[in-house]
Amino acid sequence: TAGIVDSGISKQALSEIESRHKDIVRLESSIKELHDMFVDIAMLVESQGEIVDNIEQNVSQSENYIIKAKEEIGRAVRYQTKARKKMIFIGVCCAVVVVVILIIILTQTL
Numbered sequence: 001t002a003g004i005v006d007s008g009i010s011k012q013a014l015s016e017i018e019s020r021h022k023d024i025v026r027l028e029s030s031i032k033e034l035h036d037m038f039v040d041i042a043m044l045v046e047s048q049g050e051i052v053d054n055i056e057q058n059v060s061q062s063e064n065y066i067i068k069a070k071e072e073i074g075r076a077v078r079y080q081t082k083a084r085k086k087m088i089f090i091g092v093c094c095a096v097v098v099v100v101i102l103i104i105i106l107t108q109t110l
Helices: 002-109
Strands: none
8 A cells, every 4th residue: 555655746846846837837938928029129129210211310300491491481581572672673774775765756757
């Protein structure tokens, strides 16, 4: 009977060892999955970092473009004002020339 009890204890001990082994294997698998997740997250963070740097650079460039555009708009307004004044001046000169020509023609016909 002692041999049967010993074999029962051995079977129970073997069962506990197998159960622990399965738990350790599951734990190892979970740790591997966790490691893979951390590697994936690290790769995502690295690629996201590059994207964020690219976005930051584009925002900085657009700020420079906006400043240049403001300057060019101011210059365009000044040119437009000057052009309008020149057109008025040319129109007045043409009107004066036409009036002078009409006066000359009218005085010669009378």
